[in-house]
């Protein structure tokens with residue numbers, strides 16, 4: 176886990192601070208990434224805490240994620256799932272999906288299916304949340320509720336679908352990488 180020291184000003188008291196900005200993390204930091212602790216800085220002068228956002232790579236045994244709002248030009252790591260995430264919510268969701276050993280392309284397909292069957296304009300976004308009691312749980316952003324579908328539906332899809340890999344998989348492009356039936 177390499178880092179550089181960056182100088183910035185505390186937004187609260189204006190004191191110059193040196194903060195560690197990491198360019199890579201390993202799986203030991205997954206919890207700290209998900210709860211944004213890696214971005215948290217506490218000023219040693221006024222004790223105020225604030226968050227700094229920066230790009231980094233997360234490298235685990237199974238997957239390699241690039242968190243970067245800027246570009247999709249990345250170095251592919253062989254024999255791992257490689258993904259670029261342009262927003263923090265995307266990154267967080269990919270981590271949860273891959274930590275549960277799921278395929279994110281199939282998950283995007285199911286998210287679209289759930290959204291299409293609920294037909295609720297108040298739902299702004301649908302995100303994978305967890306697997307509970309063999310059900311895949313999706314968070315319905317905007318109405319602050321959950322929706323679940325049986326994991327067996329996922330398993331069946333994974334078996335039947337033709338899936339192609341890509342470094343960017345999101346709700347807009349997933350259709351190009353999965354063929355069902």
Ligand SMILES: [Zn+2]
Pocket residue numbers: 185186187188189190218219220221222223
């Ligand atoms: Zn301060």
